[in-house]
Amino acid sequence: MNSDRREFLKFAVGGAALSAVGAAVLPGDSVAEAAPAKSQHRWGMVIDLRKCIGCEACSVACSMENDVPLGEFRTIVSTYEIDTGGQARRATLPRLCNHCENPPCVEVCPTQATYKRDDGIVVIDNTICIGCGYCVQACPYDARFINPETHTADKCNFCVQRVDEGLLPACVETCVGGARIFGDLNDPDSEVSRLLQEYPTEVLKPEMGTDPRVYYIGLSDYLQAKVDGMPVPWSKEEILEGMTDGSAN
Amino acid sequence: MDPQIRGIIGITHDVLWGVGDVYYMFAIGASAAALLLAILFYAAGVKRLQRVAPVGLIVASALGFAAPLSLIANLYQSGRFYSLFFRTHLSSSPMSWGAIILTLYILTLVIMDVMVYTHTKGGQIAQPFPLIGAIAGFFAVAVIIYTGIEISAVRAIAMWHSALVPVLFLLASVISAVSLVVILGWIDRRIKKEEEKGFLGTLLFWTLLIDILLQFIWLIVFIMFGGRSVINIRQSVFQQHASSFLLVGFLLTVVLPAIILILPSLRRSWGSLLVASVLATVGAWVLRWNLVVTGQEMPKTAIDFNRYTLALTGHDSVLNLVGNIALVIFFVIVLEWILEMAEFEGELGKDRVSRQQGERVVDGGVAR
Ligand code: SF4
Ligand code: SF4
Numbered sequence: 001m002n003s004d005r006r007e008f009l010k011f012a013v014g015g016a017a018l019s020a021v022g023a024a025v026l027p028g029d030s031v032a033e034a035a036p037a038k039s040q041h042r043w044g045m046v047i048d049l050r051k052c053i054g055c056e057a058c059s060v061a062c063s064m065e066n067d068v069p070l071g072e073f074r075t076i077v078s079t080y081e082i083d084t085g086g087q088a089r090r091a092t093l094p095r096l097c098n099h100c101e102n103p104p105c106v107e108v109c110p111t112q113a114t115y116k117r118d119d120g121i122v123v124i125d126n127t128i129c130i131g132c133g134y135c136v137q138a139c140p141y142d143a144r145f146i147n148p149e150t151h152t153a154d155k156c157n158f159c160v161q162r163v164d165e166g167l168l169p170a171c172v173e174t175c176v177g178g179a180r181i182f183g184d185l186n187d188p189d190s191e192v193s194r195l196l197q198e199y200p201t202e203v204l205k206p207e208m209g210t211d212p213r214v215y216y217i218g219l220s221d222y223l224q225a226k227v228d229g230m231p232v233p234w235s236k237e238e239i240l241e242g243m244t245d246g247s248a249n
Numbered sequence: 250m251d252p253q254i255r256g257i258i259g260i261t262h263d264v265l266w267g268v269g270d271v272y273y274m275f276a277i278g279a280s281a282a283a284l285l286l287a288i289l290f291y292a293a294g295v296k297r298l299q300r301v302a303p304v305g306l307i308v309a310s311a312l313g314f315a316a317p318l319s320l321i322a323n324l325y326q327s328g329r330f331y332s333l334f335f336r337t338h339l340s341s342s343p344m345s346w347g348a349i350i351l352t353l354y355i356l357t358l359v360i361m362d363v364m365v366y367t368h369t370k371g372g373q374i375a376q377p378f379p380l381i382g383a384i385a386g387f388f389a390v391a392v393i394i395y396t397g398i399e400i401s402a403v404r405a406i407a408m409w410h411s412a413l414v415p416v417l418f419l420l421a422s423v424i425s426a427v428s429l430v431v432i433l434g435w436i437d438r439r440i441k442k443e444e445e446k447g448f449l450g451t452l453l454f455w456t457l458l459i460d461i462l463l464q465f466i467w468l469i470v471f472i473m474f475g476g477r478s479v480i481n482i483r484q485s486v487f488q489q490h491a492s493s494f495l496l497v498g499f500l501l502t503v504v505l506p507a508i509i510l511i512l513p514s515l516r517r518s519w520g521s522l523l524v525a526s527v528l529a530t531v532g533a534w535v536l537r538w539n540l541v542v543t544g545q546e547m548p549k550t551a552i553d554f555n556r557y558t559l560a561l562t563g564h565d566s567v568l569n570l571v572g573n574i575a576l577v578i579f580f581v582i583v584l585e586w587i588l589e590m591a592e593f594e595g596e597l598g599k600d601r602v603s604r605q606q607g608e609r610v611v612d613g614g615v616a617r
Pocket of ligand 2: 108109110111112113114124128129130131132133134135136152153
C-alpha cells in the first residue's frame with residue numbers, strides 16, 4: 001500500500017463510524033447514507049491519461065462491486081483511434097460521474113432523491129427515486145442511466161459504501177496503471193491536491209458550468225467536449241446479442 | 250488540422266423519454282389551450298364562442314383527465330408518483346413545480362366542468378364566472394409554460410436548451426387545441442355557424458403563420474449555431490430525420506395547412522377547415538416528437554447517435570398510448586352526455602318558463 005492510500009484511509013476512518021450508523025437506519029441498498037455531518041472532506045479524482053492503458057479493469061471492477069446490470073456502465077473507458085496527418089494513435093478516456101460542484105442532475109430532481117453530500121459525493125437514494133429520468137437528461141456527461149433492475153436512476157457514486165468504510169473506490173483500487181487517483185481535495189497534502197498543483201489539468205465540458213471534481217491530466221481538446229468523428233463500428237445491441245447467443249467469442 | 254477520430258470503445262444510451270412523454274406533452278398542451286378557448290366564453294362572455302366553448306371544455310377535460318395517467322405510467326417507479334407532492338424540490342426543479350401546477354390545473358378543470366354543468370340553461374350559461382375562469386386560465390397557461398420550461402431547462406441537450414422551446418410549445422398547444430375543437434365540433438355538430446368556423450379558421454391560420462416563422466428561426470439557430478452538436482444536428486435534420494423535420498414536421502403539417510386556410514372563405518368551409526385541422530394536429534405532435542425524441546438522440550459525449558426503439562407493449566409503448574387514447578374517447582363520450590343533459594334540462598326548464606310566460610323560445614343552439 002502506498003503512502004496515498006494510507007493517507008486516504010486515515011482521512012476516511014472518522015467518517016466510517018458515522019456512516020455505519022447511517023447505513024444501519026436506512027433500508028435495502030439505499031445509498032442515502034448521510035455523509036459525516038459537515039464533512040471536512042471533499043472527495044475528488046484525478047485521472048492521469050498518460051498512465052491509462054485502456055484495459056477496462058476499472059469498468060469491470062466497478063460492475064462487480066456495484067452489481068451493475070449487463071449492458072450498463074457506471075464507468076467506462078472510451079477508446080478512440082486518432083489520426084493526425086497519417087499518424088494514428090490510440091487515446092483512452094475513462095468516463096464516470098464527475099461529482100460536479102454544481103450538479104444539474106441534482107437541480108432538476110423533483111423529489112430530491114439525488115443530492116450532493118457534504119463531502120461532495122453526488123448520490124441517488126433509490127428508495128425515493130421515482131424513475132422520471134429527468135436527471136439522466138440533465139447530466140451533460142451521459143453519466144446516468146435507469147437501472148433496468150431497480151427501475152431507478154443509477155450512476156457512479158465513488159463507491160460511497162467503500163469510501164465511508166475508509167476504502168478506495170473499486171476502480172481506483174484496481175487500476176493497473178495507477179491512472180485513477182482518489183482523495184480529499186480539501187487536504188493540501190493529499191495526492192490529488194498535489195497533482196492538481198503540479199500538473200495542468202482539465203475537466204470535461206467546462207462550458208457547462210458544472211465544475212466537475214474529476215480532473216484529467218493530458219486531456220486533448222478534441223476529447224474534452226462531445227467527440228466528433230466516426231462512430232464505434234458495432235452497437236451495444238450487437239454485442240449483447242452476441243453474448244447471449246454465445247457467439248461473442 | 251483537425252484529427253480524424255474513430256470510436257473503438259464507447260456506449261450509446263437508449264432514448265429515455267419516448268412516445269408516452271411526447272403524447273403527454275401533446276395532450277396536456279392541447280387540453281390547456283382548449284380550456285383557454287372555453288374560458289373566453291364561460292368567463293369573459295365572448296358571445297360568438299357560445300357553441301365553441303362546450304367543445305373546448307370537452308377537449309380540455311377529456312385530455313386533461315387522461316394525459317397525466319400516461320405521465321404516471323411512464324415513470325419507471327410509477328407507484329411512487331405520490332412522493333412528488335411531499336418530497337418537493339421547488340427551488341430548482343421545473344418538474345416539481347409541474348406536479349403541483351398540473352394537480353391544480355386538473356382541479357380547476359373539474360370546477361369548471363361543475364360550474365358549466367350547473368350554470369347551463371338552454372344552451373347558455375346564466376352568467377359568466379370570471380373569477381373561476383381567471384384562475385383556471387392562469388393554471389392552463391402555467392401548464393403550457395411549465396412543459397416548455399421543463400424541456401428548455403435542460404442545458405445538456407443542445408436542441409432543448411432554447412428560449413424558443415416554450416414559445417413553440419405554446420404555439421403547438423394552441424394549434425392542436427383549435428384543430429381538435431374543429432374536429433370534435435364537426436363530429437358532435439355543435440359548431441355550425443359560419444362565424445364560428447371563421448373564427449377558428451382564422452385563429453388557426455395566424456397561429457400557424459407565427460409557428461412557421463418561429464420553427465424556421467429555431468431550425469436555423471440550431472443548424473448554424475448548435476455548438477459542438479452542430480454536426481449531429483445537421484445530420485439529423487438533413488439526413489436521418491429529414492422527412493420528420495422538414496417534410497412532415499414543417500411543410501406538410503405547418504406550411505400546407507396555413508396555405509389551405511389562406512383565403513377567408515376557405516376558413517369557413519368544413520372541407521378545408523377539417524383537412525387543415527387534421528394536418529395541424531399531426532404537426533403539433535410531430536413538433537414534440539422532433540424536439541423530445543430526436544433531441545435525446547443527439548449524443549452528449551459519444552460520437553454515435555442514441556437510438557430510440559418504439560416498443561409495442563410494456564413501458565412507454567404503443568399499447569400504453571392506445572390505452573390512453575381510448576380513455577380520452579371514453580371521457581369525451583361521458584362529457585358530451587353530461588353536457589347534453591345539462592343543456593337539455595336547461596332547455597326544458599327555459600321552455601317551461603317561456604311557455605308559462607307565453608314567450609317564444611329562442612334557439613340557444615342546443616336543440617337539434
Ligand atoms: S457528472 Fe452528471 S450525474 Fe455526475 S454530478 Fe455531474 S451532472 Fe450529476
Ligand atoms: S430519476 Fe430519480 S433521481 Fe433522477 S430526477 Fe427522477 S426522481 Fe430524481
